[in-house]
Amino acid sequence: MERPLTQYIHPGCPPFDLREYEMTGGYAALRKVIGSMSPQEVQKLVQESGLKGRGGAGFNTGMKWSFVPMGENAPQPKYLIANADEMEPGTFKDRLLLEGNPHQLIEGMILAAYAIQADISYIFLRWAYKKAAQLLRKSIHEAYTAGYLGKNILGSGFSLEMHLHTGVGRYMCGEETALLNALEGKRATPRAKPPFPQVSGLYGKPTIVNNVETLCNLPHIVNNGAEWFKGLGNGKDSGTKLYGVSGKVNKPGCWELPIGVTVRELIEEHAGGMKNGYRFKGVLPGGASTDFLTTEHLDVKMDFVSVAAAGSRLGTGTMVVMDDATCPVGFVHNLQHFFAQESCGFCTPCREGLPWVEKMLLSLERGHGTAEDVEMLQMHTQLLGPGNTFCALAPGAMEPLQSALKYFREDFEKHVELHKCPYG
Amino acid sequence: MIAQKLNTKDTGKANNTALYTTGVAGEPYLTDLERTAIDHEVAQVPYKSAAVIEALKIVQQHRGWISDDSVGAIAAYLQMSPAEVDSVATFYNLIFRKPVGRHVILLCDSISCYVMKYGDLYTALQEKLNIKFGETTGDQCFTLLPNCCLGCCDHAPALMIDNDLYKDVTVAMLDCILKKYT
Ligand SMILES: Cc1cc2nc3c(=O)[nH]c(=O)nc-3n(C[C@H](O)[C@H](O)[C@H](O)COP(=O)(O)O)c2cc1C
Ligand code: SF4
Ligand code: FES
Numbered sequence: 001m002e003r004p005l006t007q008y009i010h011p012g013c014p015p016f017d018l019r020e021y022e023m024t025g026g027y028a029a030l031r032k033v034i035g036s037m038s039p040q041e042v043q044k045l046v047q048e049s050g051l052k053g054r055g056g057a058g059f060n061t062g063m064k065w066s067f068v069p070m071g072e073n074a075p076q077p078k079y080l081i082a083n084a085d086e087m088e089p090g091t092f093k094d095r096l097l098l099e100g101n102p103h104q105l106i107e108g109m110i111l112a113a114y115a116i117q118a119d120i121s122y123i124f125l126r127w128a129y130k131k132a133a134q135l136l137r138k139s140i141h142e143a144y145t146a147g148y149l150g151k152n153i154l155g156s157g158f159s160l161e162m163h164l165h166t167g168v169g170r171y172m173c174g175e176e177t178a179l180l181n182a183l184e185g186k187r188a189t190p191r192a193k194p195p196f197p198q199v200s201g202l203y204g205k206p207t208i209v210n211n212v213e214t215l216c217n218l219p220h221i222v223n224n225g226a227e228w229f230k231g232l233g234n235g236k237d238s239g240t241k242l243y244g245v246s247g248k249v250n251k252p253g254c255w256e257l258p259i260g261v262t263v264r265e266l267i268e269e270h271a272g273g274m275k276n277g278y279r280f281k282g283v284l285p286g287g288a289s290t291d292f293l294t295t296e297h298l299d300v301k302m303d304f305v306s307v308a309a310a311g312s313r314l315g316t317g318t319m320v321v322m323d324d325a326t327c328p329v330g331f332v333h334n335l336q337h338f339f340a341q342e343s344c345g346f347c348t349p350c351r352e353g354l355p356w357v358e359k360m361l362l363s364l365e366r367g368h369g370t371a372e373d374v375e376m377l378q379m380h381t382q383l384l385g386p387g388n389t390f391c392a393l394a395p396g397a398m399e400p401l402q403s404a405l406k407y408f409r410e411d412f413e414k415h416v417e418l419h420k421c422p423y424g
Numbered sequence: 425m426i427a428q429k430l431n432t433k434d435t436g437k438a439n440n441t442a443l444y445t446t447g448v449a450g451e452p453y454l455t456d457l458e459r460t461a462i463d464h465e466v467a468q469v470p471y472k473s474a475a476v477i478e479a480l481k482i483v484q485q486h487r488g489w490i491s492d493d494s495v496g497a498i499a500a501y502l503q504m505s506p507a508e509v510d511s512v513a514t515f516y517n518l519i520f521r522k523p524v525g526r527h528v529i530l531l532c533d534s535i536s537c538y539v540m541k542y543g544d545l546y547t548a549l550q551e552k553l554n555i556k557f558g559e560t561t562g563d564q565c566f567t568l569l570p571n572c573c574l575g576c577c578d579h580a581p582a583l584m585i586d587n588d589l590y591k592d593v594t595v596a597m598l599d600c601i602l603k604k605y606t
Binding site: 086087088089090091092094095126127128129130163167168169170171182184185186187188203244245246247248252253254284288318320321322323326330331334335337338341342344 | 468469470473474475476477478480481511512515516517518519533534535536538539540572573574575576577578579580584587589
């Protein structure tokens, strides 16, 4: 089984420095691209490989790039940004790549920048990843020294600057247009689309924001080709995927596997099954803002298409397992507390609605809730749903709530009936 | 909501003025060190106000938190209004608008840590330090804050103190961890 992204990552050992990275084939993709491919050819290759964004939305990466204005008359400078904000609760996959192989990300970023002919690149890193910050600073310096960054890279005439930006908190910074505002020194509220960042992004210039994992795939696609990449998948999508499992399982962790392994395989084989005394009740397949899957979905393949067909989203691919001793109402309350707190406050349904959702769930959990509260919660899943808010935060928040109301309705009703939490 | 408590406007004058203002009471100013660091950031962006988050980070690094005077000083330096600077400062939860202790404990209260019972750690910390979320110990050693997912959910429950991450934390480990900072 091939694990292109993590084959040289050994948790607990320091990551490769520049020389070690080069000795294992590092920066060969950059040499290849610069020596023999046009930016459009790189875009086409990535589009054909079927690589979909690993930041949650799952949009074809090459396609996303194709909206960037190219050629002599394109606005200057253009920007390429690595989204390393990773703040989706339950998600810890980009950390592995950032700490485990920083040069892989840097090479991927240079390739993406070449494909859209960007002049300046940023890594937007969340504050909490202190170790990654230190490693990235060192690796960026090494790449400059070796001539992979800076002016006239490897004598090609292509130039690229790279900067590391560390944040000061707030989940919203991960949303790509809010990220642009944060980089410009503003509050991280999202921007209206259109214009899309590809056309008018950072400081009004064409900008691509890609997730860390997305970018790390690029050197391997360039080296091995689109067909190879497609062949890596198990299901309906291309490539491998970093999957994570947390919760009361025996071996929580993060692994690179062919995209499309089943929920069951992840939990039972890779995560070692449920801890003694606990049973599986449900799972958020791709972070806090994805719909629950339950026992009936254990054989669903974890690719974008199959998880969507099962009524949820692959999201970040890092799942949170809910066991039978954890109260679903308390669980969802914890999620809504997070979303209410992280709402940027820009639009009314989200700013006003989420705190009410949180309050209703808390009163239910404490045994003060009524049947009308459950109905009211149900109503909110519509009111805060897609199309009613300015960005995807609130609709994302409603996903675990609406599916909890669907699959664990009895638990909500029990709280009303007993006037207390049945889980004690 | 508690996370934002520290982030709301507060003059905090009592703790601040003696150390960080000039002879003229309340006159906002930046030190040379702070100015040099901010200049470095300003040089990398198209216009001054784009460096405001960096400026807030720099001043907080030197002073521990951002007082009203600091907001005023940064605003004057970057040619912004204090309200503009404050709107940014209060948005980001790791810019502290109230004084904090010498060490800030960030306890993850997100979903994986919830499932793995971060609540037990919170109860134990409350007892040991005699403070709740949003509060600082009497000796100014620790401030305790809830924080969302720290990105190590496979080792939940997790907490950070300053730059140090602690994973798979149990109540039994807390004394040993806290001792390093006292
Ligand atoms: C509230 C919110 C938070 C987000 N946080 C992240 C994040 O931390 N990292 C990330 O890569 N994408 C995040 N996204 C998705 C980004 O907006 C964007 O789709 C992604 O970075 C695009 O990269 P990709 O095409 O490579 O997936 C978030 C989206 C929303 C709505
Ligand atoms: S949905 Fe929420 S987070 Fe998004 S813009 Fe509206 S208030 Fe802000
Ligand atoms: S939920 Fe606590 S570290 Fe992710």
